[in-house]
Amino acid sequence: MKVQTLPPIDGNYNLQDYEQAKQNFDWSEIEKQFSWHETGKVNMAYEAIDRHAENPDKQNQVALHYLDGSRKEEYTFADMKKYTNKAANVMKEAGIEKGDRVFIFMSRSPELYFALLGAIKVGAIVGPLFEAFMEGAVRDRLEDSEAKALVTTPQLVERVPFDDLPNLETVFIHGGVDDEKGGFLDFDARLQQAGSDFEPEWVDREDGLILHYTSGSTGKPKGVYHVHNAMIQHYQTAKWVLDLKDGDVYWCTADPGWVTGTSYGIFGPWLAGVTNVVRGGRFSAQDWYDTLDRYNVSVWYSAPTAFRMLMSAGDELVKEYDLSSLRHILSVGEPLNPEVVRWGEKAFNLRIHDTWWMTETGAMMICNYPAMTIKAGSMGKPIPGVYGAIVDDQGNELPPNRMGNLAIKPTWPAMMRAIWNRKEKFDSYFELNGWYVSGDSAYMDEDGYFWFQGRVDDVIMTAGERVGPFEVESKLVEHPAVGEAGVIGKPDPVRGEIIKAFVALREGYEASDELKEEIQNFVKKELAGHVAPKEIEFRKSLPKTRSGKIMRRVLKAWELDLPTGDLSTMED
Ligand code: WTA
16 A cells, blocks of 8 residues: 555544645545556455455455344455455346446345445446335336346345336345246355356446435435545545554444445445444344444444434443443434433443535545544534535535535545436536535534534434435325325434324325324335334324425424414415
């Protein structure tokens, strides 16, 4: 590895010198650390896996510790190279080529990681799907991306509406196929038979890597498109912010169905060459502490909801585990309450470091890096090479301590390159004088720290997951009893927000608890459990604008007992 232009930002480094060095920062210097910087021909999977497998000092190091129920396995970087090569061969034999969209719909298992990196090795664009998605959610994503192949399991394949997906040619099943005559290919058997050598497809740095579908306040989920070039920032933030060093054991608790689970559950840590821990299964405080203890985790990246759930498991439980290896804890996805930071200090004798970024930014942007003095409740400061600001609705920069739109000056290495098939959506992010406008409101204090205030739009963050109210409303009104629906986030002490729906029933339907439950189950069955309203309130009618748009702002005011504000656009 060649020299770094900036010294590592760790606890020993003088922050003032660092701030100075930041002034002349240039990403192209960082890029020189990669072998491809002169040719421009690159493959993320090579840089994350093969490069270490070819290094005699690294090849026998554990790359992946996997644990779920009775399945407990470990894979070295050499093993990972072998299995991702095999997966690449399986895909190539099935006709998958550069630029094809290959979706991965399965719960966390080693095979998920083989399939995802194998698809990247053939030059495909991967689309990870959260395992909780039901038929409607799966349809929207595979249809919009015109996915050609899917890797899934016998349980989840039932949720794939094949009749609506004419482009979906190939389906691999992991976990058992009776015979391949039904058109499903047996991923495990093919993986076993496939050759262990594979020459990665060398793609351009601006070629497609991954599509993450995410929600806005209007319309269907949008496909946020990222390219291989993002690795520059994945790698550098893994060093600067996660503080990953040789010998570290790292655990990111996010599922690869979400951007944190790929950028920092796969790419960042493996680009940095550390041992990565993956624990399957649902949340349990015991299992989580056990994971930290059992693998001697040194760096841990999680989310406020998880910390709050651990907090509510009590102060005694954590004392039963040996967490002395833990050196650095980080958080992302929702506001990290000062109370949780204080609990973290008590429970782990460490400060939880907050980080801010989005699916669209592709990598960390505003962070508390190790050397910084943490102001509990602040998201930190922009990392070197990122210029963040608070701007007004015309795109003018605001002075410190004024609330406004959290915006970033384009561009940075991991920035999304497109919204799949929707140029106008992409352009709409840059309408304020060319700033990338995040949709978050915040202010910056006089020391340059950023403080999150809320979303500007109606996007809901529940247990760290981003939910678009429109998607839920559209599903609700498909239920025969529902005439109109409006969906908001209702503040919740553990989950940040929960989803609450206001529903006006159609003529002939009576409000009842049974009907509530039926409507909840309908959304659960069609979209996913985590987007189903936890609460439903029936109303005779809902507040609407004259053009018929549900006024979520008014619903929120009802819920929080706040003044409803200007109602001049409301219909009578
Ligand atoms: C929110 C997750 C407060 C924010 C990586 C953002 C945060 C949205 C923080 C993106 C934080 C993320 N404090 N809020 N540290 N980090 N958010 O795309 O509203 O799932 O716009 O990406 O999460 O969510 P997404």
